[in-house]
Amino acid sequence: MDITSVGVVGAGQMGNGIAHVFALSGYEVLLNDISSEALSGAVALIDRNLQRQVSREKISQSDKDAAMARISTTTTLTDLGKCDLIIEAATERETVKQAIFEDLLPHLQPHTILTSNTSSISITRLASRTDRPERFMGFHFMNPVPVMQLVELIRGIATDDETYQTLRKVVDRLGKTSASAEDFPAFIVNRILMPMINEAVYTLYEGVGSVESIDRSLKLGANHPMGPLELADFIGLDTCLAIMNVLHDGLADTKYRPCPLLVKYVEAGWLGRKTERGFYDYRGETPVPTR
Numbered sequence: 001m002d003i004t005s006v007g008v009v010g011a012g013q014m015g016n017g018i019a020h021v022f023a024l025s026g027y028e029v030l031l032n033d034i035s036s037e038a039l040s041g042a043v044a045l046i047d048r049n050l051q052r053q054v055s056r057e058k059i060s061q062s063d064k065d066a067a068m069a070r071i072s073t074t075t076t077l078t079d080l081g082k083c084d085l086i087i088e089a090a091t092e093r094e095t096v097k098q099a100i101f102e103d104l105l106p107h108l109q110p111h112t113i114l115t116s117n118t119s120s121i122s123i124t125r126l127a128s129r130t131d132r133p134e135r136f137m138g139f140h141f142m143n144p145v146p147v148m149q150l151v152e153l154i155r156g157i158a159t160d161d162e163t164y165q166t167l168r169k170v171v172d173r174l175g176k177t178s179a180s181a182e183d184f185p186a187f188i189v190n191r192i193l194m195p196m197i198n199e200a201v202y203t204l205y206e207g208v209g210s211v212e213s214i215d216r217s218l219k220l221g222a223n224h225p226m227g228p229l230e231l232a233d234f235i236g237l238d239t240c241l242a243i244m245n246v247l248h249d250g251l252a253d254t255k256y257r258p259c260p261l262l263v264k265y266v267e268a269g270w271l272g273r274k275t276e277r278g279f280y281d282y283r284g285e286t287p288v289p290t291r
């Protein structure tokens, strides 16, 4: 099936990155969010990130202009009904995602493929509440989307082969690489990455190391591009906690117990970079550890 238009739901850090890469690859993109400020912020950020690619000679000025012209925005979810492909990238909460799909269903074309960029939630369960579980998939981009090469493809129990092959071709056209994961809690990347981040928070909680020593250890001792606490702030501590809860509930194993300190930060509303405070405070010129 040929995909020409893509509807992206949620204009947070993932939604803006997804809109960016699809527009740059020639797709018409309609970006939706409940907040018009989130939409204007996302468009301004896409503009800045494309400009960064122009100045580093990754793309030309006319590539950038054409990409920006392919992006439009709406706060009316049902406008996305005309798109060939929907990518849901709203907050990592199952009830939020279910409500979005429920509202969209009556407005979709029969051929439209539904996908979720969820980090952890069951694709089979999300799909089962729609009218098209065979045309529903997990389409998991990594953050920052314009930079990261991988897209995880997750088939629900009912996903048909045509849908899977269509999304594989889309990933190729984006110039990215796909990896298939089975539909079990948090799939592959977050099944491995998130317990490591959670363990880093336990290491801090138990006083084994400070924020700085934990991050420095993994950066210089294991060649990670970011330390685990810096990465947690980058992902969003609410998203990290939501993923740990899905692992804990879905696999019923205490090894996935979210660290109480992670819970405390989320309860404080210290969600990392997006709220300017998490394991680091980003309100000054350079990030300062908060513990």
Ligand SMILES: CC(=O)CC(=O)SCCNC(=O)CCNC(=O)[C@H](O)C(C)(C)COP(=O)(O)OP(=O)(O)OC[C@H]1O[C@@H](n2cnc3c(N)ncnc32)[C@H](O)[C@@H]1OP(=O)(O)O
Residues within 6 Å of the ligand: 049, 050, 052, 053, 056, 058, 118, 119, 141, 142, 143, 144, 145, 146, 147, 148, 189, 190, 193, 225, 226, 231, 235, 239
């Ligand atoms: C939670 C989930 O469900 C799944 C996930 O996504 S888990 C998170 C996965 N992501 C990671 O693990 C990211 C780990 N961090 C990194 O790889 C790196 O720190 C990083 C790529 C984010 C930044 O790298 P860096 O070297 O410190 O910074 P910087 O030099 O500014 O950027 C590297 C390149 O990316 C580009 N870049 C960075 N962010 C960008 C963006 N948002 N848009 C466009 N380009 C961007 C820069 O322009 C630069 O390009 P060049 O190589 O051409 O110079």
Ligand SMILES: NC(=O)C1=CN([C@@H]2O[C@H](COP(=O)(O)OP(=O)(O)OC[C@H]3O[C@@H](n4cnc5c(N)ncnc54)[C@H](OP(=O)(O)O)[C@@H]3O)[C@@H](O)[C@H]2O)C=CC1
Residues within 6 Å of the ligand: 009, 010, 011, 012, 013, 014, 015, 032, 033, 034, 035, 038, 088, 089, 090, 091, 092, 093, 096, 100, 117, 118, 119, 120, 140, 141, 142, 143, 234, 235, 236, 239, 274
């Ligand atoms: N952060 C990461 O590193 C990664 C995240 N993901 C997944 O991507 C998804 C989005 O994450 P991320 O971008 O980080 O989250 P953000 O919190 O940055 O953005 C989520 C956006 O969705 C909006 N939103 C909430 N409810 C609705 C709705 N009903 N309709 C439309 N928009 C809505 C939010 O608005 P408001 O702020 O007003 O609530 C916000 O703008 C999650 O499922 C997450 O697990 C996947 C890969 C990596």
